[in-house]
Amino acid sequence: MDSNMSDEDGYLPQLGSQALSCFLHTLLALGTWVGLMFAGYALNPQGVSQPLILVLSMVVPMVTGYIVSRFWRSEMATVVALLGVIWVLLFCIWLLDLPTGPNMCDQCAATERLSRTLFSFPSPSGLLDNNGPFFATWPAAALVGYSIGAMLARGKSKPEPEA
Numbered sequence: 463m464d465s466n467m468s469d470e471d472g473y474l475p476q477l478g479s480q481a482l483s484c485f486l487h488t489l490l491a492l493g494t495w496v497g498l499m500f501a502g503y504a505l506n507p508q509g510v511s512q513p514l515i516l517v518l519s520m521v522v523p524m525v526t527g528y529i530v531s532r533f534w535r536s537e538m539a540t541v542v543a544l545l546g547v548i549w550v551l552l553f554c555i556w557l558l559d560l561p562t563g564p565n566m567c568d569q570c571a572a573t574e575r576l577s578r579t580l581f582s583f584p585s586p587s588g589l590l591d592n593n594g595p596f597f598a599t600w601p602a603a604a605l606v607g608y609s610i611g612a613m614l615a616r617g618k619s620k621p622e623p624e625a
């Protein structure tokens with residue numbers, strides 16, 4: 463019984479460092495995305511499509527995650543994607559509860575409401591002043607992209623087994 467207690471005591475400091483590591487990786491991923499958004503607003507390019515912004519929101523943090531994971535080995539860098547998925551799921555639940563009206567996805571089915579709000583496809587829904595991608599889709603894409611970059615970096619760093 464005493465050996466079990468000592469094993470459990472060893473997990474608490476590890477849990478705290480894992481939580482801190484996950485938090486720091488999340489800040490890095492979202493900070494990279496915020497930097498991308500500031501650069502976009504500063505340059506103010508005309509005619510940039512939302513799918514291109516979605517791809518950039520994933521690729522730029524992916525490069526950051528790759529670079530950071532090459533220098534800072536942390537298994538929690540790959541877990542950040544779960545926070546992005548949870549964020550989108552919570553946002554979807556909230557979106558489905560929003561009231562509709564004229565020019566705000568009136569008479570939309572649930573699937574259409576989500577696709578028009580999160581991806582502005584085929585056209586924006588009018589909900590949240592058409593800022594659904596900015597509040598939900600792009601930050602979640604940044605978190606997923608960061609995790610993919612971290613996975614790619616960790617995958618290359620593993621030594622190959624000898625035959």
